Amino acid sequence: AMVGAMWLLRAVREVYHPWYGQMGRALAFMISAGVAAGWMASRAGMLLPGRAHSERHPAAVWAGALPFWILMAAAIMWFAPGASHLATVPLLTAGLLLLATPLHSGAAVRIVSIIVLAVAASIWVRNAIDLVFYSNALLGRFAMVAPVWAFAAILAAAGLFVAPPLIAAVTAGSRGLARPQILTAICVVALAVSGLAAYFGEAYSDRHPLRRFARFVQDSGTQKAMWEIGSNEPGLDVDLSSGLDWQADTGVEPRTIPVAPLAHPFRFTAVAQPRETPASVSVTTAPVGDATEMTITVRPRDPSAFVTLMLPPGIAPIRANLPGTISRANNRWRSTFVAPPADGVFWRLVLPVGAVERLGETGVIVQTAGDRPSWLPSMRTAWSVRSLFVIPIGPLLAAPVPGLQ
Numbered sequence: 001a002m003v004g005a006m007w008l009l010r011a012v013r014e015v016y017h018p019w020y021g022q023m024g025r026a027l028a029f030m031i032s033a034g035v036a037a038g039w040m041a042s043r044a045g046m047l048l049p050g051r052a053h054s055e056r057h058p059a060a061v062w063a064g065a066l067p068f069w070i071l072m073a074a075a076i077m078w079f080a081p082g083a084s085h086l087a088t089v090p091l092l093t094a095g096l097l098l099l100a101t102p103l104h105s106g107a108a109v110r111i112v113s114i115i116v117l118a119v120a121a122s123i124w125v126r127n128a129i130d131l132v133f134y135s136n137a138l139l140g141r142f143a144m145v146a147p148v149w150a151f152a153a154i155l156a157a158a159g160l161f162v163a164p165p166l167i168a169a170v171t172a173g174s175r176g177l178a179r180p181q182i183l184t185a186i187c188v189v190a191l192a193v194s195g196l197a198a199y200f201g202e203a204y205s206d207r208h209p210l211r212r213f214a215r216f217v218q219d220s221g222t223q224k225a226m227w228e229i230g231s232n233e234p235g236l237d238v239d240l241s242s243g244l245d246w247q248a249d250t251g252v253e254p255r256t257i258p259v260a261p262l263a264h265p266f267r268f269t270a271v272a273q274p275r276e277t278p279a280s281v282s283v284t285t286a287p288v289g290d291a292t293e294m295t296i297t298v299r300p301r302d303p304s305a306f307v308t309l310m311l312p313p314g315i316a317p318i319r320a321n322l323p324g325t326i327s328r329a330n331n332r333w334r335s336t337f338v339a340p341p342a343d344g345v346f347w348r349l350v351l352p353v354g355a356v357e358r359l360g361e362t363g364v365i366v367q368t369a370g371d372r373p374s375w376l377p378s379m380r381t382a383w384s385v386r387s388l389f390v391i392p393i394g395p396l397l398a399a400p401v402p403g404l405q
Contacts, residue, residue, distance in 0.1 A: 001034050006029075006030060006149075006151060006152060007148045013199070016233055018201075019198065019203070020203055020208055020210070021202050021203055022203070023136045026198050027132055028194040029191075030151060031155065032190040034155065035187060036190070057106055058109040058113055062098060062109070064164075065164035066091075086123055086127070090120040090123065093120075109168065113166075116165040120161045120162050124161050132155070135150055135151065136151070144265065205380055206380060211232075211381075212381055212382070212383055213231070213385075214228070214229050214373075214384070215385070215387070215388060217388045217390070218275060218390065220392060222256055224271070224274075225271070225272045226270065227244060227269065227272045228267060231264050232264055239377070244272065245270055248269075256392040257364075257365060258310075258330050259365065259390060278301045279301065279305070281391050282297045283297075283393055283397055285356070285359065290353050291351060291352060293351075296346075297346050304368070305367060307340055307345050307366055307367075308334055308335070308337075308364065308365040309347050309362070310332050310334045310364070311332055311349075312361035313331045315358060318351065318352055320349050320350075321346070322335050322347055323335060359393065364390075364391045365389070366388070366391065367388050370386050370387040
């Protein structure tokens, strides 16, 4: 029911994260849906024949709940021992008190259930609510469409420890409400009010803005520059007076050196005017026995730049003064230096035999902080803007050095 509530909220709104700015309202809607579904299941059970009904004694609730608590405690202790107190403390409290309680006495079991409820609620309720709000902020920042089951899963885990003692303390063993339709009406009203509040709430606000990413990419090899925008919402809210022709990003734009696309599910691109490359790059090569030594110096003007050297596919250095890794995506050795010194970053690589013919496929990527263009809206949106400059090494290589052939 809680998953269905979040799915419905997404389906009837124009955004994929309609709860992001109003997590409190969405939380109330989910809880109302869960409580209403539980009450409806209880009322539906009353239609069953008498012999199909279970024992209404409070101890019967614990007979069904404790096996699940034991399994949950074992699972949490195995996979997340640092959080095991969430399950072991309520389980220990219930186990010790029920062992010392005459189970035939409904009143005694109710008192125990109230104590266990207080312990479980003190551990789970605040933590579950905090985790829901934290997950909302986290999933809104990730490059993904948040799954509708994520928040319901957190509340369901809390419900596994809060609902059983609540049922045992309040409803089990009673003859039932004199007017159950009153509680039915309360559930319907709560569901309608919380649902309408979540529906009419602003999905994003200045306090809870939509996080979007813009990137300027210039490839000196293809002599082409592009603006790219990524977001976890499908809309493209930009000022069209800039004259840029925005298109859906299909990921087929050719690059001299492969550049990972923006990871967001919704991406757009537009051709832009080239800029001056904010870095100077120099390259020298020399023979070292049967191998080749290549020296590359990059001096970016931005002291906070990310500078990445990328070798041709399948070629890894025999020796390198700076560490690097081989990318699984394209089988290229790459080395990244963050915030280079004033005199730049310096690579000295000894490459294997046969690499000299493919040195032209080497490239440098300089990533710098970018200023937000005026055509990017600022209302209810937080932008992260970067600039990437792809610099192929091929045009910078000198004529073949004698003895390298």
